[in-house]
Amino acid sequence: MVGLTLDGLTAAQVAAAKPNDVPRRSSRSFSAIIRANVFTLFNLVIGVLWALILIFGEWQDGLFGLVIVANALIGIVQELRAKRTLDKLAVVNxxxxxxxxxxxxxxxxxxxxxxxxxxxxxxxxxxxxxxxVVRSDGLEVDESLLTGEADPVHKKPGDHVLSGSFVVAGSGAFVATKVGTDAYAVRLAEEASKFHLAHSELREGVSNFIKYITWLVIPIGALLIYSQLSSSVDFGTAITGAVAGIVTMIPEGLVLMTSIAFAVGVVRLGRRRCLVQELPAIEGLARVDVLCLDKTGTLTAGGMELDEVLPLRHDQPVTDALTALCHADPQPNATAQAIRDRYATPAEGWTAGESVPFSSARKWSGTDFGERGAWVLGAPDVLLHDGDGYDRAAALATTGARVLALCRADRLPDPGDGAAVALEPVALVTLKQRVRPDADETLRYFAKQGVTVKVISGDNPEAVAAIATGLGIPDGDRFLDARTLPDDDQQKLGELLEDHAVFGRVTPQQKRKFVAALQARGHTVAMTGDGVNDVLALKDADLGIAMGAGSPATKAVAQVVLLDNKFATLPYVVGEGRRVLANIERVSNLFLTKTFYAIVLSLAVGVAGVMFPFAPRHSTLVNALTIGIPAFFLALAPTLERARSGFVRRVLRFAVPSGVLCAAAVLVSFWLAHRGDSTLVQDQTSAVITLFLATWWVLVLIARPLTWWRVLLVGSMAVAFGLGLSLPFVRDFFALEPGNLVKDLTAVGVAVVAAVLISAAVKVAGTLRT
Known part of the structure; x- marks a missing residue:
């Protein structure tokens, strides 16, 4: 550090120095997106099966290969759209x-x-x-996100500072000694900060489905291939039947639809100037049942306006002291800035000496002006303990005003022992806070959706309660002073949090404890904030939401950033999360029903050693009309359903019985058709009719509630299948031969019975919301 000046680098030195090149966490690279959508295990399996069909079968039976190509292209395009949106918003943020x-x-x-x-x-x-550090003016740095130590660290010239920490008080300067991937926080979080589609119940559930199905496909596929080769004199027909069963077992579109739902959610939120920094946040949005709001910057608009200065002592230079005190801070907070806006120029003779900068933990700041004394400005209930000034401040706070106390002392209090020196109250200062015009409507939305709101603030609890009550927050008049709360009894703290809606004089560490106590009681907690005192709670919450005008530290740790600072965006944020999760559950039911009926069919056919009841082209037709096309619309549909835990369990409770009953219906229909004098194509046509009607009914159940567009969707799928059976060139293309009235009606009758049984199974399982 010898010879260092505070002029910084020259332009020539900057050009030659190592830059701070750190990959953004908001999105993965173009090549990674291509690899994720193309080079998958299922694509490899389907590619091999496609090649077998093209070699030994008819090209019409290879249509499923084109579907996989389309899936990969759609997935790549959608994720690239999301990447562009994320990267643009990340730059703004x-x-x-x-x-x-x-x-x-x-x-x-x-x-x-x-x-x-x-x-x-x-x-x-x-x-x-x-x-x-090369300069420190009361510089205090919070390193808790790196070290876990809760107390801010005072930094002096010569001290080392680490990336990932943030300034809570004071000001200063430091020289960068490690940048880019050499920086501490980047090395520490290099793996964790990489882009990922989700570490969540939903994504893990889908991944587990894929993993277990992959292990099932291998032995069942081998059994099916053996049985088809043994039961058919025609090698091409045997390969075609085996491929039909294996391809149908693979839920090739499930990952695609899940990725599309997440990506489209990101793009939709991006249009509302909402940056989703981690895609798992989409799921967190849907599960939130408690929303913790920081009053300042969330319920109230940023910035304040000085209202009144009320002297308690008329023999003291109140205005001069207040002006000098606020101008002594080189980095004024919102409160000091509001006073500086009224009193722009300090009086002569007020030379600032030692200072204690404001921090959320202390709730006061002060400066020593030599022979004019030390002056302190802060919360009345921290600086004052009784007397007329204390009583007047408490009365003013009940009106919702922000109240500060200006005090004089012989010496400046030590930052570590609070306001332990004798303080003489000189004046009360009130500031106006502007309630956001959109706060009332937004809070009503959350009340309607069953999301409990907790207002957590560092301000006077009575003032916060006055604003909460004015906004109609349920139980807004039930408030507590956080200084009276237990520090080491999480259970008791959780009970108090359940019973009260407003908390004042909350320290940053307490905000963190509030989040933990609510989570311990089974709540999914979202936390909003814009100040540095919110960082720790935002980091620990299930979903951290920061305002775009908030501190850099706050925006860095939050999963969601409202770039336009509109509190009214939150309902859209929560709604988008609910849409994504509810719809992914719907399409998972569709895809896994198909997988389970294919597994049952393949096992039954493999053990019995008979022909598979339909060809790959039949599977392509039915799957397109009952799964592929409907799933695309259902995955993007609006919904207000709040997400519930137990995604995997619910999907299995629906898909397993539905799949087993569909498979049984197809086998019965194929067996009844095969008993008469008919060709293999005619028998397969009967099986296809039953398969379509049974799986179409599954689609009807999943699509509920049947709004007009959902009725149109499922109805058009039925019409499309009817046209496929009626138009000669479509029948020829898909190798369908309807026309035998008895067999066709038998196939329909079997499907109706299966539909009734599926409805009963779904009702018993109780897995679907209507």
């Missing part, structure tokens, strides 16, 4: 970094930081690179 270069202060993009840069710090700033 990245807060500029203040550096000093060539002796001048300037703002640069985080990626423009270079090794050796002199980086300036203010409250709320997130440290993006490692470095050594």
């Amino acid at each position: 990245e807060a500029p970094v203040r550096v000093r270069r060539d002796g001048a202060e300037r703002e640069i993009h985080p990626r423009e930081i270079v090794l050796g840069d002199l980086i300036l710090l203010a409250p709320g700033d997130r440290l993006l690179v490692d470095g050594d």
